Amino acid sequence: MFSKILIANRGEIAARIIRTCQRFNIKTAAVFSEADQDAPYVQQADESYLIGKPRVNESYLNVEKIIKAAKESGAEAIHPGYGLLSENAAFAERVKQEGLTFIGPSAEVIAEMGDKIAARNVMKAAGVPVVPGTMEAVENVTEAKNIAEEIGYPVMVKAAAGGGGIGMQSVSSNEELAKAFESNQKRAKTFFGDGKMFIEKQIINPRHIEIQVLADHHGHALHLFERECSIQRRHQKVIEEAPSPFLSEETRKKMGDSALQAVQTLGYTNAGTIEFLVDENENFYFLEMNTRLQVEHPVTEEITGIDLVEQQLRVAAGEALSFSQNDLVINGHAIEARIYAEDSNTFYPSPGQLTKLSLPEDPGLRHELAVHSNSFVSPFYDPMIAKLIVHGESREAAVQKLTAALHQYEIEGIKSNITMLKRIVTNEHYLQGHTTTSFIQDYYLPAISKS
Structure with a gap:
């Protein structure tokens, strides 16, 4: 493992990475913009570096300033988180050129999967179904x-x-x-x-189901089952769960095998996700590959007991995976709800002063936070302020926990999508597991138009 890493990201994912590093006594260096100087992750890191003004091109996308901070901190590796520079092949290559380790796959694979046309061709050649x-x-x-x-x-x-x-x-x-x-x-x-x-x-009424993969530098690759990510607004995920309430065991195995075919064909290393569209007959088609950690990775961690950030660090440090596919089993059911600073009716962002943030603390709940009470939610970045993750013995138990937790969640000073989330998880179609990518258009928006 490393002795110190720099986190080239912000918000809840930076805090998430710091937490795992603290478990293993790995020192962390954070970077922050002027807008994030009071963000929780800045204080949680062992040291922090101001890298620019609020706009991302002047801070979190400024490769020179990030590399400079990494050098000054003495970090051995850089974790890119998700978004921002996480799938930037030129950045991954630059990190390598500077003698640092990029915690992710190779620049070549990032570039290949970042071009959706090239990715389709690779997957087709690997025998993975494509649309x-x-x-x-x-x-x-x-x-x-x-x-x-x-x-x-x-x-x-x-x-x-x-x-x-x-x-x-x-x-x-x-x-x-x-x-x-x-x-x-x-x-x-x-x-x-x-x-x-x-x-x-266009696949009609599809589900968006993805397979989490892990691969090391010693030829070992495995998948950690699927995540159902069909509840989306404007093609962006809102609620994710694992396992999918829709897939049969036969299709689950087929999708896992296809994902591993892709990994082996690519020579992929580290954590990644193969995303599929699945039709009503359980036919599945490659959508894209995300060559990074996903926002929704906690639900996979909850059902497998595997810390994906830990595995990313170990693989990047050259260690072999310490478990096999046969060691992995699905334990219960997990659901993640993304808490956004946005209007529940229009989906417009709602930046401003967060005067109160009160969280439920029942067993089986997990919170990933980007802010705290009295934080200022900046208009410069994604409006997600937190993730609420629940785990239960069954999907029904997990939904009940999520519903109760959302009713206890308190946010004041800005608008949030809590009302929207409560409506979704109590909708009869959601309760029955009928979660296609058109769910919000078919069930949520018509319901609020009548209210």
Whole structure:
């Protein structure tokens, strides 16, 4: 293991990484912007470095300042967390060039999986099912229309370099396609510096189910089962659970085997996630690979007893995985709810002074926090302020714990999505496990429009 690492991230994930490091007496160096100087993780780290002004391009995306902080701190490795620079291949390569260890996969694999078109081709070659669609970039609207007509509407227009729901849109006609192609291409150029687009057949009423994988540098690879992440707003996850209430044991095994096929084909190392769309008949199709730790990783930790951050550190330090696939079993059920500073009706962010944050403390609850009472929730970053994770012997028990905890959660001074979360987890369709990616559009939004 390392003696000191630098965390190139902020908020709850920085605090999460620090907690595991403290368990193993690994010193931590944090970086922070002017907007985060009073954030909890800054005080929790052994040392902290101011790296710039609030905007991410002046701080958390400033590679030179992060490398400088790592050098000054004497850190041996850099953990990128999720988001920000976590899937930036150039950053991973730069860390290596500086003689530091990047806690994640190789720069080459990050680059390959970061290009959605390249990823589709790799997965198809590995024998992993992919959604019907283009295997290379679509040059213009005319070509896009021809492809869409060939595979049949509805289709998804997607940015090859996209992520977080940016640069993707469902369309059902040539007219919609023309508008969507051009507007999303512009967005992709703005957000990712890459306007390459591709077209996929839209899977109707799918579930979003992902497989957590781990692989070391000694040829060992395994999966830690699946996470159901279908409850989403604007293509971003809101509630995740493990295991999926939908999958049969047969499909669970098939998906796990496919994920390991992908890992072995790539020569992947460290933690990663293979994301799939699953239709109503349990046919599954590769969606994308996230070459990093996921926001929702705690639910996997809760059902397996495996600390994924610990495993990331051990693998990056050159250790072999100390357990095998046969050692892993699913223990109970876990659910994570993301607590956002946003309006429950419009989903608009609600930055400002958090005057009160009171958390339920019942057994079986876990809190991952980015803030505390009297924190200022900045408009410069993602509005997620906390994650509430529950574990129960069954899905029913976990849902009951989550519902009770959400009713005890107190947030004052800013708006939050607590009301939305309470509505979702008490909805009869959610209780029955009917959680497709259109859940919020089908059940939540119609319900609030009537209230």
